[in-house]
Amino acid sequence: xAGVVQSPRYKIIEKKQxxxxxxxxxxxxxxxxxxxxxxxxxxELLIRYENEExxxxxxxxxxxxxxxxxxxxxxxxxxQPAELGDSAVYLCASSLEVGGGxxxxxxxxxGTRLTVT
Amino acid sequence: AQSVTQLDSHVSVSEGTPVLLRCNxxxxxxxxxxxxxxxxxxxxxxxxxxxxxxxxxxxxxGFEAEFKKSETSFHLTKPSAHMxxxxxxxxxxxxxxxxxxxxxxxxxxxxxxxP
Numbered sequence: 001x002a003g004v005v006q007s008p009r010y011k012i013i014e015k016k017q018x019x020x021x022x023x024x025x026x027x028x029x030x031x032x033x034x035x036x037x038x039x040x041x042x043x044e045l046l047i048r049y050e051n052e053e054x055x056x057x058x059x060x061x062x063x064x065x066x067x068x069x070x071x072x073x074x075x076x077x078x079x080q081p082a083e084l085g086d087s088a089v090y091l092c093a094s095s096l097e098v099g100g101g102x103x104x105x106x107x108x109x110x111g112t113r114l115t116v117t
Numbered sequence: 118a119q120s121v122t123q124l125d126s127h128v129s130v131s132e133g134t135p136v137l138l139r140c141n142x143x144x145x146x147x148x149x150x151x152x153x154x155x156x157x158x159x160x161x162x163x164x165x166x167x168x169x170x171x172x173x174x175x176x177x178x179g180f181e182a183e184f185k186k187s188e189t190s191f192h193l194t195k196p197s198a199h200m201x202x203x204x205x206x207x208x209x210x211x212x213x214x215x216x217x218x219x220x221x222x223x224x225x226x227x228x229x230x231x232p
Contacts, residue, residue, distance in 0.1 A: 004160070042207050042222030056219070091161070108160040
């Protein structure tokens with residue numbers, strides 16, 4: 001079974017430029033998560049989707065970040081414009097939740113390491 | 118509100134000796150608790166989880182954790198460390214079976230194993 005796929009694995013951009021990350025979850029998983037992990041810290045949830053619906057985007061900086069999950073499968077996270085402080089690893093995870101709520105095992109992708117110069 | 122505190126940022130043990138990684142949590146609701154491991158350049162992997170069943174939870178690779186409500190703790194242990202256990206470990210708290218629940222990761226504990 002294929003795991004969570006993310007691309008690109010690495011991205012270097014100049015500040016004020018746009019950037020996009022793509023995630024393909026495990027087949028059949030209805031819930032998808034985007035996290036940001038700064039160096040030496042734990043992941044911070046940016047947004048959680050249940051199927052096509054964003055059920056928690058309270059930590060997503062909506063002035064510059066956007067996300068979409070069309071058709072409830074793969075997802076794209078975009079930053080426009082990027083700032084120096086956005087340098088981090090962006091993780092995507094998916095899970096199959098049948099009872100509502102994030103109490104199920106999450107499967108993580110390898111992440112995209114973003115460097116903003 | 119929920120929060121999680123990993124009490125040690127770095128733990129170093131000798132191979133073959135016990136491992137203890139400490140995690141305290143705060144939750145207004147009955148929590149679900151997880152431990153994830155992150156090896157260098159690899160994705161996060163679930164070690165074990167507690168979701169209001171047995172308080173002593175066994176996970177993969179010989180790890181286990183005990184949920185202690187009175188102490189609001191969920192410490193991770195292993196009787197005998199192996200070199201392959203060297204990694205970053207994260208304690209996670211959420212609320213079981215609620216779509217409104219937040220997911221909170223601790224800041225992580227780096228485990229080093231001395232030969």
